[in-house]
Amino acid sequence: VTVTSRSPGVEVHEFLDAELSCEFRTENDKNPRIEWKKIDKDVSFVYYDGHFIGPFHGRAEIKGATVRLHRVTQTDAGKYRCEVSAPQDTITLGETNVTLTVLVPPHTPSCDVPSSALTGSLVQLRCRDRHSIPAAVYTWFKDNRALPIQLPNATYTIDEKTGVLTFQKVSRADAGQYYCEARNGVGPGKSCSGTRMQIGDVCVYVSESVCVCVCVSVCECECVSECVSVSESV
Numbered sequence: 001v002t003v004t005s006r007s008p009g010v011e012v013h014e015f016l017d018a019e020l021s022c023e024f025r026t027e028n029d030k031n032p033r034i035e036w037k038k039i040d041k042d043v044s045f046v047y048y049d050g051h052f053i054g055p056f057h058g059r060a061e062i063k064g065a066t067v068r069l070h071r072v073t074q075t076d077a078g079k080y081r082c083e084v085s086a087p088q089d090t091i092t093l094g095e096t097n098v099t100l101t102v103l104v105p106p107h108t109p110s111c112d113v114p115s116s117a118l119t120g121s122l123v124q125l126r127c128r129d130r131h132s133i134p135a136a137v138y139t140w141f142k143d144n145r146a147l148p149i150q151l152p153n154a155t156y157t158i159d160e161k162t163g164v165l166t167f168q169k170v171s172r173a174d175a176g177q178y179y180c181e182a183r184n185g186v187g188p189g190k191s192c193s194g195t196r197m198q199i200g201d202v203c204v205y206v207s208e209s210v211c212v213c214v215c216v217s218v219c220e221c222e223c224v225s226e227c228v229s230v231s232e233s234v
């Protein structure tokens, strides 16, 4: 018996059907035995003795040796093996592997944008969508304009794979409304809502106790340690 698969790597969108192709040709055997297994850490039966087993019961069909899985989810992703045994053939056993990837469109990413930061400090903005498959790539927007990845005199760097936007030394010009978008080519891109990042200078206010304030604008002071009188320090 010889066993092959028309598509050893199957990519299917979540909740659609997946076809796990297995084709065989026997020499003499008219009634070969067909089995499907799922290869995880353990090996478990998918199809055995003419029946679908466990989680595959009632949601799969077989035609020849090719299996059709209905409404696949992430738990179905992985490696499958089709085994055909034909005791009356010279070669009595054949197998083929099929890998199923279940594609997941982007979810709304979680965005971490500080509301204020000190001039000259290192600031990182983070964007993450843990669900999308394949993994998302990220675009950052400032005041509704995409920030280019490569820009000669950029004051920032962007890692589009990790979603981290870094300002080595943030300046007042970097203040603005920031949001990011996750894309993976499977479904529409998803964005988080924008957050305003303000950049301020350090003011030192000396009174009964010394304290440091981050001034994000002339009339607004955010204290990083206890401040008695914020307005006087501006």
Ligand SMILES: *[C@@H]1O[C@H](CO)[C@@H](O)[C@H](O)[C@H]1NC(C)=O
Residues within 6 Å of the ligand: 039, 081, 095, 096, 097
């Ligand atoms: C299928 O995968 C197994 C490992 O899980 C490997 O031992 C075997 O050689 C593969 N078979 C084929 C036909 O590629």
Ligand SMILES: *[C@@H]1O[C@H](CO)[C@@H](O)[C@H](O)[C@H]1NC(C)=O
Residues within 6 Å of the ligand: 152, 153
């Ligand atoms: C980059 O900075 C240099 C020096 O500050 C300047 O001469 C040059 O024009 C800048 N280039 C761009 C593309 O802004």
